[in-house]
Amino acid sequence: MTVNPSGWRPTTPANEQGSAGTVTGNRALQLEEPLLFERGRLDQTGVDLPDTKVSGGRLGGLERNRDIGLPGLSEPEAVRHYTRLSRQNYAIDLGLFPLGSCTMKHNPRLNEKVARMPGFADVHPMQPQETVQGALQVINELAFWLLDLTGMHGVAMSPKAGAHGELCGLLCIRAALEARGDKREVVLVPESAHGTNPATAAFAGYRVESIPANKAGRVDLEALKARLGPDVAAVMITNPNTCGLFEPDMIAISDAVHAAGAFVYCDGANFNAIVGKVRPGDLGIDAMHINLHKTFSTPHGGGGPGSGPVVVSEALAPYGPLPFAAKMPDGTYKLVEEESAAEMHPESFGRMTAFHGQMGMFTRALAYILSHGADGLRQVAEDSVLNANYVLRSLEDVLDAPFAKSGPCMHEAIFSDRGFGEGLSTIDLAKALIDEGFHPMTMYFPLVVHGAMLIEPTETESKAALDQFIAAMRSIAERAKSGDQSLKAAPIYAPRRRLDETLAARKPVLVYREPAQAEAAE
Amino acid sequence: MRYLPLSDSDRSQMLHAVGAKSIDDLFVDVPKAARLDGVIEHLPLHASELAVERHMGALAKKNMVAGEVPFFLGCGAYRHHVPASVDHIIQRGEFLTSYTPYQPEIAQGTLQMMFEFQTQVARLYGCDIANASMYDGSTACWEAILMASRITRRDKAILSSGLHPHYVSVCNTMAKFTGDELKTSAPTLSAETDAEKIIAAIDDATSAVVVQYPDILGRITDLAPIAEAAHAKGALLIAVVTEPVALGLIRSPGEMGADIVVGEGQSIGVGLQFGGPYVGLFACAEKFVRQMPGRLAGETVDAEGKRGFVLTLSTREQHIRREKATSNICTSSVLCALAFTGHLTLLGEKGLRQLASLNHARACEVADRLSAIPGVSLVNDSFFNEFTLRLPVEARPAVHAMVEKGVLGGVSLGRLYPDSADLANGLVLAVTETVTDEDIDALEAALKEVCA
Numbered sequence: 001m002t003v004n005p006s007g008w009r010p011t012t013p014a015n016e017q018g019s020a021g022t023v024t025g026n027r028a029l030q031l032e033e034p035l036l037f038e039r040g041r042l043d044q045t046g047v048d049l050p051d052t053k054v055s056g057g058r059l060g061g062l063e064r065n066r067d068i069g070l071p072g073l074s075e076p077e078a079v080r081h082y083t084r085l086s087r088q089n090y091a092i093d094l095g096l097f098p099l100g101s102c103t104m105k106h107n108p109r110l111n112e113k114v115a116r117m118p119g120f121a122d123v124h125p126m127q128p129q130e131t132v133q134g135a136l137q138v139i140n141e142l143a144f145w146l147l148d149l150t151g152m153h154g155v156a157m158s159p160k161a162g163a164h165g166e167l168c169g170l171l172c173i174r175a176a177l178e179a180r181g182d183k184r185e186v187v188l189v190p191e192s193a194h195g196t197n198p199a200t201a202a203f204a205g206y207r208v209e210s211i212p213a214n215k216a217g218r219v220d221l222e223a224l225k226a227r228l229g230p231d232v233a234a235v236m237i238t239n240p241n242t243c244g245l246f247e248p249d250m251i252a253i254s255d256a257v258h259a260a261g262a263f264v265y266c267d268g269a270n271f272n273a274i275v276g277k278v279r280p281g282d283l284g285i286d287a288m289h290i291n292l293h294k295t296f297s298t299p300h301g302g303g304g305p306g307s308g309p310v311v312v313s314e315a316l317a318p319y320g321p322l323p324f325a326a327k328m329p330d331g332t333y334k335l336v337e338e339e340s341a342a343e344m345h346p347e348s349f350g351r352m353t354a355f356h357g358q359m360g361m362f363t364r365a366l367a368y369i370l371s372h373g374a375d376g377l378r379q380v381a382e383d384s385v386l387n388a389n390y391v392l393r394s395l396e397d398v399l400d401a402p403f404a405k406s407g408p409c410m411h412e413a414i415f416s417d418r419g420f421g422e423g424l425s426t427i428d429l430a431k432a433l434i435d436e437g438f439h440p441m442t443m444y445f446p447l448v449v450h451g452a453m454l455i456e457p458t459e460t461e462s463k464a465a466l467d468q469f470i471a472a473m474r475s476i477a478e479r480a481k482s483g484d485q486s487l488k489a490a491p492i493y494a495p496r497r498r499l500d501e502t503l504a505a506r507k508p509v510l511v512y513r514e515p516a517q518a519e520a521a522e
Numbered sequence: 523m524r525y526l527p528l529s530d531s532d533r534s535q536m537l538h539a540v541g542a543k544s545i546d547d548l549f550v551d552v553p554k555a556a557r558l559d560g561v562i563e564h565l566p567l568h569a570s571e572l573a574v575e576r577h578m579g580a581l582a583k584k585n586m587v588a589g590e591v592p593f594f595l596g597c598g599a600y601r602h603h604v605p606a607s608v609d610h611i612i613q614r615g616e617f618l619t620s621y622t623p624y625q626p627e628i629a630q631g632t633l634q635m636m637f638e639f640q641t642q643v644a645r646l647y648g649c650d651i652a653n654a655s656m657y658d659g660s661t662a663c664w665e666a667i668l669m670a671s672r673i674t675r676r677d678k679a680i681l682s683s684g685l686h687p688h689y690v691s692v693c694n695t696m697a698k699f700t701g702d703e704l705k706t707s708a709p710t711l712s713a714e715t716d717a718e719k720i721i722a723a724i725d726d727a728t729s730a731v732v733v734q735y736p737d738i739l740g741r742i743t744d745l746a747p748i749a750e751a752a753h754a755k756g757a758l759l760i761a762v763v764t765e766p767v768a769l770g771l772i773r774s775p776g777e778m779g780a781d782i783v784v785g786e787g788q789s790i791g792v793g794l795q796f797g798g799p800y801v802g803l804f805a806c807a808e809k810f811v812r813q814m815p816g817r818l819a820g821e822t823v824d825a826e827g828k829r830g831f832v833l834t835l836s837t838r839e840q841h842i843r844r845e846k847a848t849s850n851i852c853t854s855s856v857l858c859a860l861a862f863t864g865h866l867t868l869l870g871e872k873g874l875r876q877l878a879s880l881n882h883a884r885a886c887e888v889a890d891r892l893s894a895i896p897g898v899s900l901v902n903d904s905f906f907n908e909f910t911l912r913l914p915v916e917a918r919p920a921v922h923a924m925v926e927k928g929v930l931g932g933v934s935l936g937r938l939y940p941d942s943a944d945l946a947n948g949l950v951l952a953v954t955e956t957v958t959d960e961d962i963d964a965l966e967a968a969l970k971e972v973c974a
Contacts, residue, residue: 033634035634035637035638036638036867037638037641040867040870041870042870042871042872043870043871043872044870044872045868045869045870045872045873045876046605046607046867046868046869046870046873047605047868047869047873047877049873049876049877049880049955050880050955051876052876052879052880052883053883058882058886058902058903058904058905059742059771059772059882059904059906060741060742060743060744060772060903060904061744061904062742062744062772062773062904063771063772063773064769064770064771064772064773064774065773066777067871068645068646068769068770068774068871068874069645069871070642070645070646070866070869070870070871070874071867071870071871072867072868072869072870072871072872072873073867073868073870075605075607075868078607078611078864078867078868079607079610079611081867082611082614082617082635082860082864083611083614085630085631085634085635086611086614086616086617086631087616087631088628088629088630088631088634089616089617089620089628089629089630089631089632090616090620090625090628090629091615091616091617091618091619091620092615092619092620092621093615093616093618093619094615094616097621099621099624102621102622104619104621106525107615107618107619108525110571110574110575112613112618113575114574114575114578114582115795116609117578117579117582118582118587118589118590119579119581119582119583119584119585119587120581120582120585120795120796121793121794121795122587122588122589122601122793122794123585123586123587123588123794123795123796124588124593124595124599124601124794124796124930125598125599125794125796125797125798126595126597126598126599126933126937127586127588127595127930128921128922128925128930130922130925131585131586131925131930132585132586132796133584133585134580134581134582134583134584134585135581135585135796137581137584138578138581141581144564145565148562148563148564148565149562149565160657160658160661160798160799161657161851161852161853162852162853163840163850163851163852163853164657164661164851166850167850171695171699174699194841194852195839195840195841195842195843195844195847195852196840196841196850196852198840198844198845199840199843199844199845199847199849199850199852200850201845202845202846202847202850203700203849203850204699205699205700205701208844208845245551246549246551246552247551248551248552248553250553250556251553251555251556274552276558276562277549277552277557277558278552278556278557278558279556279558282555282556282558283553283556297525299618299619299857300619300620300621300622300857301612301617301618301619301620301856301857301858301860302617302620302621302622302623302629302632302635302636302856302857302860303621303622303623303632303817303853303854303856304622304655304799304853304854304855304856304857304858305657305798305799305801305853305855305856305857305858306853307799321695322691338691338940339937339940349695349698350691350692350694350695350698351688351691351692351695352661352692352695352696353657353658353660353661353692353798354598354658354659354660354686354688354689354692354786354797354800355598355599355658355688355796355797355798355800356796356797356798357797357798358798358799359795359796359797359798360795360798360799361798361799363578366578367574367578369565370566370569370573370574370577370578371524371525371568371569371571371574372523372525372568373565373566373567373568373569374561374562374565374566374567375523375567375568376523376525376526376567376568377562377565378562379523379526380526382545382548383526383528383533385545385548385549386528386533386536386537386540386545386548387528387536389536389540389542389548390536390539390540392540393539393540393541394539407550407551408540408542408547408548408549408550408551430625431627434625434627434628439621439625439628440625442624443624445841459526459528460525460526460527461527462527462528462532463527463528463532463535463536465527489825491627491628494627494628495627495628495630496626496627496630496824496828496830497627497824497825497826497828498627498824498825499626499627499822499823499824499825499830499831499832500822500823500824500825501626501822501832501834503822503823504820504821504822504832504834505820505834505835505836505837508811508818508820508834508835509820509821509822510637510640510651510652510811510818510819510820510821510834511637511640511641511644511645511650511651511652512637512638512641
């Protein structure tokens, strides 16, 4: 197979708009980059490996007998390829990234340095335990601080991301119910919840029922109480919720749920708003995952990896997953796996992932917690809430803010597209924001608000950055209200204009095929 | 508090602007009973960069670093040399600190990279398409079993005895809750795989057969007859690859008829990291795309007709389909996927083949030398860079005894299968290009002593 026989070619034709056009498709520092498969060659490599003669015959007769089709690049070409690609991305290092409920804040580089220490980065998960005492101590120390900050009883460190943590929490609940011979089938989820909540409940074998929000953007306590019964296993709540509000009835909700013999799961995605101010254990919560990457700032890297430890109440602690790191009476650390489970953790529901969780995230989160300390973490919550309220109050006169009268918001503020001119909606405002040099807010979520815009500035934004963002928002909001149809053309200055998502879904092209191959496939 | 830019005067100006007297006015909705007003017990106050670095450095020093000693561990996580430019690429702030590409116009870098990654994974596995990654190999394996259940509308899967026991453990945990039925067994310390037994067990109720390639003892199974037998009964073949470098030298599972191929991508570009974060790979036949879990990047055009990339087929995903989604997975290991694709791009076809050859040659050399030790024998007829020895003594204490001599000499099957007496003398060793002649000498000397 030959890959790219014609050599380099621009991915897009030179712009036809007269003087604006260039031969390469590049525009000064705005650079086009062909696909790796159009640039690379099968006989090109960017690594120098020693030559080898294979002593064959040990591959079970299954030697590869055709090309894989993996083009290579030399080291300078590869560095340039990825550097050029990186420049097509917006990132928190470039500016405000106000995605509500996603929490994009500054990524401290100390954390990166720590995670790359060879004692953490170059250690195998199956090394004998006496050779990894420091790594096990990191897990144990971080677990201690998570329990301290949440006021809970036990913690499962192995879940790989927030949604995996939700699953872990629900499996603990299911195991606890089964241990008392209680077969319950339903999980109640507020309609404002993240889509992962109902998906997780279904994944754990439950039927999902929705509970409505009241006019103030909170869980309708009476509707919830009315639905509770002997078939309900758990209620999944997000607090602070996805309308950016704290659930003031949280203790009453927990009491009602417990009285009905069920458990309270809290989606901890928004823990950064209350860390150091409120301990979820004091709210009666039985299980809550903590997105380490959100609250304790580890890199999101284009959407992952995450890390989702789950803190649990005394009632659920016996059922948590394997393996886990335990401190022994003699001061050493032990990894409790299936083998020692019968003795040390007999009611565990089992293993959820091959190894012990996201170690590379644990080191970062621990460094973050120690850097902030007790005073800094409380300041994190206070500044994130102050910044969000500042945005809410600075925009409520130009944008509809459905819950502005419900009181202060927590770490995120919600607006809607009500009052926009004919044919204009949230997406148009968002795309115009791109032209102003900002990443847009979360759009059309939560579903309980029409044309929702969920803005989370986070605590790592300065007042100056917020003022600039607010000025841009005000200007675009006014254009939207006046029916300025030019918003439909936005973005104009981004590396790409609006992309055709319908086409992508109708005729999915998910891998590159050489032009001849692609034609043959048609 | 170097990460917080607001000054006290900013804070008071902003409080004034929002009409609050103090910060606590903004926390009025928190019930008094649940306020944490006093000191936070135990937790010290904020610390300087130097102090934190020192604390973490001290913890790091308590571990035995793989690269500083003779090192021969595998079993699902492998140590390869990662070119310096790979870490440089993933540390570029525009990759490191971006988010899920929800706004494709300003996320083309991540989206194009995902598209390239999908193409590389699909080609490596010999499948039509691949997704943009999963948490790790073990969760990808379970998701593949669920996907096969959705496709075949059956819920009985057969797991080969060569499948990594931790992967089996994950599947067993999950199956308890979904009601899927899994048929599993432990391997025997033999060159024979369980291919024939598996084929005999396939029936009309089987949803999928899951086979690891190479398997936990390092053996390489011909998947074609298993695929044929599975297809004849309307079942799917799921192949699990924990060491993707092997595919530089051996036939891809897709070529041999696997319907879904999943695995761990850690060994290309991502370090050992004591078990995570890793990167799950997931590929399948194109006709199954709508049953596939996870994120997908797809090609499209923008309003000016320029080629561009977007997240696509999100109607399978939890944020649209909620409880009817194909999976609750909402993220992917994009940064690890970037390390994988960056390393694979540097290798290219030529480099991957050479790396694979180097691994195999080195492993053959070590297998021959160690099996010449009196009482030690090689279990495998076939292997790539990982093989199993039968020792004259129990392997588990032998591993600890080798640590005393400064050698990390493999994983004992006793640790992986504590309940099986048959496997207690089995030692699994991985030999990659990072192993030096001196390392091999040290391993040989240490093993001789512990077996004597």
